[in-house]
Structures are given as structure tokens and as C-alpha cells.
Amino acid sequence: MKLYIETLGCAMNMRDSEHMITELTTKEDYTLTEDAKEADLILINTCSVREKPERKLFSEIGQFARIKKPSAKIGICGCTASHMGEEIIKKAPSVNFVLGARNISKISEIIHKDKAVEVAIDFDDSTYVFDTVRNTGVRALLNISIGCDKKCAYCIVPHTRGKEISIPLDLIISEAKKLAESGVKELMLLGQNVNNYGVRFSTPHQSINFAGLLNKLALVDGIERIRFTSPHPLHMDDEFLEEFASNPKVCKSIHIPLQSGSSKILKSMRRGYSKEWYLNRIAKLKSLVPDVGIGTDIIVGFPGEDEEDFAHTMDVLEQVGFDTMYSFVYSPRPHTESFAWGEEGMVPKEVASNRLSILQNKHREILKHKAKKEIGNTHYVLIENIKSGEESFSEGRSDNGKLIKIPQEILKIGDIIKVQIAQSDGGSLIGQSAL
Incomplete structure (x- = not known):
């Protein structure tokens, strides 16, 4: 049988898709195809962070329903599946099942249950052992936690992936060793807040934090580089930064989401840190690793953002000199706290778009200057x-x-x-x- 899968969104979704592919190719005798027309099973692994995700999802379903074989099944997985659940099947009868982001270990069961919906965000598959038979090349993704305990006002992830649970150390090390044996040289560790690793396990477990995990992974033969995404600024304590700096296998690049340079806006976003804390941590990091590469995420035009707030964001950009930057104009997402605010404090679109252009143009100048110095x-x-x-x-x-x-x-x-x-x-x- 042939499997076609479309993956939308973040690295976590990419890893979830890898897990589902592995489950279906080892337990259900599927082989991958890049042609949806010949597929017996079509999976859409969805993302709720994208703008207008529900509208785009039903557009995708309609396209696949028109071209698929009469006998082919369509399954909707991932974050949009988590928060919409049965509504997807009601609106799109061509869909055979819905599988939430917290339930992907059930993929080989649900494909046999027509119109089934598995979207519980309190389901725990943190101790489920997925096979690792796929050829991943020299780089591989590796989950170290699932879910998120944060309550950022603009983010739907806690509503789609549930509470944060760390994956047991022995399972992570075992997976890393298997990947190394298959030729992987570099690991990318995944979690919504990787440097909060160890805060909660679902089974009895020794006490360990993210710095300890990095130390243990560095001992795996064959793994030469370790990267991770994304650490949360709130949990960037000295122990973590010192392990980052001193561990020879930990790559000296780090993605530290800023979101806004304004302490006022950060408080409104419920990020849990201030501009001063963020810059303090960057200063400590650069004192330990002067040539560190730093990436970030920035939202402009968040409700209540005025010119002074935006000036603070520009100030952080210039002080840090980010090597990579993902930047967006704020747009409300259903099921988030800020969505419920309605039009209150909304920044006019043209103002927000202009701020984004200013931010991105300055960042391009910074990159050109840094590249010449290289x-x-x-x-x-x-x-x-x-x-x-x-x-x-x-x-x-x-x-x-x-x-x-x-x-x-x-x-x-x-x-x-x-x-x-x-x-x-x-x-x-x-x-x-x-x-």
C-alpha cells in the first residue's frame, strides 16, 4: 500500500511525521509515495500556528478528495486536528479519521477505525518507543519532551499538545545511539521549551535537567554535533549557559525567541521575562562564547504596541545583532488569550506592516555587515x-x-x-x- 503525507509547520511536526511514517512502514506494510493520486492513505499533518489554519486545511482536504483513488483514506493529524476534533469530519465527510498531535503513537490503530477521532491532549506517549529504521542522513531530529506549560497569550500550542512531559533519559540516549549507528552525526533536540527538560516525567525518574542531558548525550559515540530548539529565555540560567559554552559537542549557535523588546509588551504576552533579563542573558552568553550565533523570533504589532515599544525591539535587534530572525506581523489565532481581546489595542495593519519592513531592513543591513567581517x-x-x-x-x-x-x-x-x-x-x- 502507498502512503502520502503532507507536513505543515514546525520541526516538531516534521518529527511527528517521521514517527507516523515509521509506524506505518514497519507495522502496516506501507511504502512512501510522492504522488497523492496513487496513495492508499493520505495524511495531512496540520499546524495551528499558521494564519487561517482551518480555512487552509479544508482547502487542502478538498483538493485531495478530488484527486484521490476511490478507495483511498484521508487522515487529518497534528495541532489543528487536536483542537477541531470531530468538527473536521462533520465539515469534511471525505475525512476518514482525525488524530491529534498528542496521539501519534496510535496511528497504526486509528487507520482501521473509520470516522475515529483521537485528540486527547492528556494522552501520554512520552515512554512510547518508536522504531528508527528510516534513513535520516547525517542530521536527525530527536524529541526530548512533549507539550508545553507556558501560557503565552498569542499561542495555541498548550491547547493542542497538552502539558509538558519530559521523555525519559534512557529512551533519549537509546535513540541517539541508534541514530549514530545509522550514520547520523548531528542531533537536533526538539521540545517546546527544551531547556526546561526534567521538570516533569510521567514515570519515576532520576532528577536531571537540560544541562545534565546535554552532558550525557555528548558521551554517545558517533554523535559529533548537538543542536536544539527552542530554549526559553526564562530558563537560561548560568548552569545551562556554562554547559552550552563548555560542552565541545554542543554547537555554538542558539535560537532564543525574543518576541518583543518591550518589557510592557512581553508582560502582556505573558512571556515571563523582561527586556533587561533577555539582554542580561545575551551578555552572559557572549562573554562565554564571543562568536556564538544567535537566532530569534519577533512579533511586531502585538496589541498595545506603540512606537516606544517598537523602538525597544529595534534596540534589542541592534544590541544583539541576530544571525537569523523569523519576524511576523501579529495576527490573532482562535483559542488563544489574545484572540479573546477582539479589536482592543489592535495596531492598524499598515502601521504593523511598516514596522515589520523597518525591522527586516535593519536586520538585512546587520547580516551584510557581519558577512563582510567573516x-x-x-x-x-x-x-x-x-x-x-x-x-x-x-x-x-x-x-x-x-x-x-x-x-x-x-x-x-x-x-x-x-x-x-x-x-x-x-x-x-x-x-x-x-x-
Whole structure:
């Protein structure tokens, strides 16, 4: 039988899709296809963070219903499935089942139950052992926790993924060893708030925090690099930062969501920290790792944001000099606290859009300036991608997260190569292998 899966949203969704694919290919004899028309089972792994997710979901369902084989089943999975549940089947009779983000370990059961809905956000599969037979290449995603205890005013994730539960240490280490044996060199640890690891387990467990987990994972033979996403600024204590700095296998790049540079707006967002705390943690981090690569997320136009608040965000941008930045104009999401505020405090769209342009233009200037300063520097790059032919190149990331292209060189995927930066193209880096 043929399986087609469409994955929307974050790295967590990508990992959930990998788990469902593995379950179905090992337990139900499915093989993957990239052609939905020939599929016997079509899965849409949904995201609630996207703008107008429900409208887009039903549009997707309609498209697949028109092209699928008469006997093919359609299953809706993920975060939108979690909060809509039975409503999806009522609105789209072509859907055969609905499986929430907290229930993916049930995939091989639910495909046999027509019109079934499994969306309980208190279901615990933190101790479920998924197979790891898929070829993941040199980089792999690895869950260390599920759910989220935070109550950010704009975020629906706690309503779709439930309370935060950490995955037992022995299961994480076992999975890491299997991945290393399959050729994986770099792990990307996943959790809604990775550096809050160890706050709650569902079974008796030794006391351990995120710094301890990083220390244990560094002992796994074959794993040469460890990355993670996303840490929460509130939990960036000195122990965590010192482990980050001193552990040789932990890559010196980190994504630290800011959301806003205004303490007033951060309080309204229920983020739990201030501008001063965020900058304090960045200063501590840079004192330990001067060339650290720092990424962030920023929302502009959050309800109540005025020009002074936006100026604070610009101030943080310039002080930190983020290496990557995902930035968006605020838009309300159903089932969140800020959605219930209605039009109260809403920033006019044209004002918010203008602020976003100012923010992004400044960030592009920062990236160009930083890229020029990189010329002549050397980095150790994990080769992740190659292209042969007339415009051949190799490509990979440095330890501190910089994407570097190496023209006219076909290197071996999985090797870590010393590369000297020869030029910059806008904010991009171009180099050549160095002896």
C-alpha cells in the first residue's frame, strides 16, 4: 500500500511525521509515495500556528478528495486536528479519521477505525518507543519532551499538545545511539521549551535537567554535533549557559525567541521575562562564547504596541545583532488569550506592516555587515548537501550555525571540513576548503 503525507509547520511536526511514517512502514506494510493520486492513505499533518489554519486545511482536504483513488483514506493529524476534533469530519465527510498531535503513537490503530477521532491532549506517549529504521542522513531530529506549560497569550500550542512531559533519559540516549549507528552525526533536540527538560516525567525518574542531558548525550559515540530548539529565555540560567559554552559537542549557535523588546509588551504576552533579563542573558552568553550565533523570533504589532515599544525591539535587534530572525506581523489565532481581546489595542495593519519592513531592513543591513567581517575567517563545516554538474558545489553549516557554500568542490556528505570564507553575497557566505 502507498502512503502520502503532507507536513505543515514546525520541526516538531516534521518529527511527528517521521514517527507516523515509521509506524506505518514497519507495522502496516506501507511504502512512501510522492504522488497523492496513487496513495492508499493520505495524511495531512496540520499546524495551528499558521494564519487561517482551518480555512487552509479544508482547502487542502478538498483538493485531495478530488484527486484521490476511490478507495483511498484521508487522515487529518497534528495541532489543528487536536483542537477541531470531530468538527473536521462533520465539515469534511471525505475525512476518514482525525488524530491529534498528542496521539501519534496510535496511528497504526486509528487507520482501521473509520470516522475515529483521537485528540486527547492528556494522552501520554512520552515512554512510547518508536522504531528508527528510516534513513535520516547525517542530521536527525530527536524529541526530548512533549507539550508545553507556558501560557503565552498569542499561542495555541498548550491547547493542542497538552502539558509538558519530559521523555525519559534512557529512551533519549537509546535513540541517539541508534541514530549514530545509522550514520547520523548531528542531533537536533526538539521540545517546546527544551531547556526546561526534567521538570516533569510521567514515570519515576532520576532528577536531571537540560544541562545534565546535554552532558550525557555528548558521551554517545558517533554523535559529533548537538543542536536544539527552542530554549526559553526564562530558563537560561548560568548552569545551562556554562554547559552550552563548555560542552565541545554542543554547537555554538542558539535560537532564543525574543518576541518583543518591550518589557510592557512581553508582560502582556505573558512571556515571563523582561527586556533587561533577555539582554542580561545575551551578555552572559557572549562573554562565554564571543562568536556564538544567535537566532530569534519577533512579533511586531502585538496589541498595545506603540512606537516606544517598537523602538525597544529595534534596540534589542541592534544590541544583539541576530544571525537569523523569523519576524511576523501579529495576527490573532482562535483559542488563544489574545484572540479573546477582539479589536482592543489592535495596531492598524499598515502601521504593523511598516514596522515589520523597518525591522527586516535593519536586520538585512546587520547580516551584510557581519558577512563582510567573516571574509578570511575559517569555520569547520558539516557537509549536508552537494550538487554536481556545471555549477557544482558543496554546502553545510558551521559550528555557530552559518550556512556556507563551497563552489566547484564536491565533498563528502557527513564530513566536517575546515573552510575559509572567501567572499560574501549579501548576507550569504562563500568559501573554499582549507588545509
